[in-house]
Amino acid sequence: MAKVTEITVWTRGVVMDKEARDVASAFAQAAKMEGKFIQAFDNYEDLPDRVLVTTRKYVRISTEEIQMKYLYVNEHPDVVVIVEPTIVKGINVLRGMPEGGLLVINTNRPIEYMLKFIPNADILGAVATVDADGISGVKTVDFSGSEGGVDASGLGAGIAAPIVGAMAKVTGMVKKENLAKVVSDVAAMERGYQQVHIQKFHRPRSVYFWGG
Amino acid sequence: METKKQKTKGKSQRKNVKTKARKQASKPAPKPRQVVMPEDIYGSISVPEDRAVPFGAITPAPVRQQELFITSNWRIVRPVIDHEKCTRCLTCYIACPDACWSFNEKEEKMEWNWKFCKGCQVCIHECPADALKAVPELDFEDGVVRLEKPF
Numbered sequence: 064m065a066k067v068t069e070i071t072v073w074t075r076g077v078v079m080d081k082e083a084r085d086v087a088s089a090f091a092q093a094a095k096m097e098g099k100f101i102q103a104f105d106n107y108e109d110l111p112d113r114v115l116v117t118t119r120k121y122v123r124i125s126t127e128e129i130q131m132k133y134l135y136v137n138e139h140p141d142v143v144v145i146v147e148p149t150i151v152k153g154i155n156v157l158r159g160m161p162e163g164g165l166l167v168i169n170t171n172r173p174i175e176y177m178l179k180f181i182p183n184a185d186i187l188g189a190v191a192t193v194d195a196d197g198i199s200g201v202k203t204v205d206f207s208g209s210e211g212g213v214d215a216s217g218l219g220a221g222i223a224a225p226i227v228g229a230m231a232k233v234t235g236m237v238k239k240e241n242l243a244k245v246v247s248d249v250a251a252m253e254r255g256y257q258q259v260h261i262q263k264f265h266r267p268r269s270v271y272f273w274g275g
Numbered sequence: 276m277e278t279k280k281q282k283t284k285g286k287s288q289r290k291n292v293k294t295k296a297r298k299q300a301s302k303p304a305p306k307p308r309q310v311v312m313p314e315d316i317y318g319s320i321s322v323p324e325d326r327a328v329p330f331g332a333i334t335p336a337p338v339r340q341q342e343l344f345i346t347s348n349w350r351i352v353r354p355v356i357d358h359e360k361c362t363r364c365l366t367c368y369i370a371c372p373d374a375c376w377s378f379n380e381k382e383e384k385m386e387w388n389w390k391f392c393k394g395c396q397v398c399i400h401e402c403p404a405d406a407l408k409a410v411p412e413l414d415f416e417d418g419v420v421r422l423e424k425p426f
Contacts (some may be wrong), residue, residue: 071403115349115350115394117348121320148413149413150348152348152420154344154422154423155423180413180416
């Protein structure tokens with residue numbers, strides 16, 4: 064079996080549930096357009112998800128058919144995406160990450176400040192930040208209870224679009240052109256692609272070269 | 276005996292009741308069942324692994340803070356109090372759903388429990404003196420819990 068790249072998206076339950084689902088779905092769909100095999104699914108373990116409780120969404124991308132059928136958690140995520148930056152204070156987001164992983168945070172704060180809250184950051188290969196809240200200008204708070212289930216705005220209408228743009232730039236797994244076909248807010252995706260900040264550490268990994 | 280009972284079934288039930296009562300009165304009263312309680316009942320229970328209860332099913336009595344259920348990683352904003360504006364009306368103490376506000380009688384000011392505050396902002400909304408303010412949690416370097424699992 065070929066290498067399966069595992070991506071975990073951390074988010075807040077209910078209020079930002081749809082954003083994280085959009086990140087997972089849009090990134091996986093764009094990878095599927097390039098002929099890769101994908102799995103993208105919601106949280107199964109962190110239930111019941113309540114307002115503001117941290118939950119996860121998962122993506123798996125591989126060049127061959129993915130044989131991981133009955134595993135509902137990415138035990139060893141290569142990429143961790145944090146949709147709401149305060150999560151770094153409450154959860155060990157890098158749990159299970161192999162050395163040289165990538166951390167993508169949606170924040171407008173400097174990278175050094177965010178690393179203060181991550182004491183095990185020495186296993187990271189790179190950290191990237193993108194100010195998705197500032198780019199899309201949308202505070203996505205939805206207390207309707209539908210959690211995006213009946214939402215007609217499509218994939219990536221809110222802060223998900225800049226985040227997937229930044230992920231495409233830093234991971235280099237999908238092309239920007241394919242993402243533009245998937246997300247509804249293409250301009251925000253473009254700005255996320257261009258305005259991502261990345262800091263690499265001296266921990267190269269043979270499989271990935273973060274930074275595009 | 277059974278055949279006799281079946282025969283007398285059709286007759287009045289009062290008679291049966293009376294005879295039963297007489298029989299019971301003649302019997303000696305049963306001794307109360309004695310159950311020996313171990314001294315430390317909670318420490319003496321050993322459960323095999325396949326019958327272990329899930330997380331949170333058994334907790335210590337609620338006489339102190341439950342360290343198992345720290346919920347401060349739900350918080351995006353934190354209520355910050357201005358002690359000069361505060362009138363000690365204890366509205367925040369009443370309004371808080373998690374009993375995170377308490378009154379310190381020695382220093383005569385309100386105290387905030389960072390471990391269980393979820394950042395629901397009810398106290399900020401209810402404060403009549405506008406002494407409370409919502410500040411982003413990331414502005415502070417303290418208040419880190421870093422749980423291994425979401426809950």
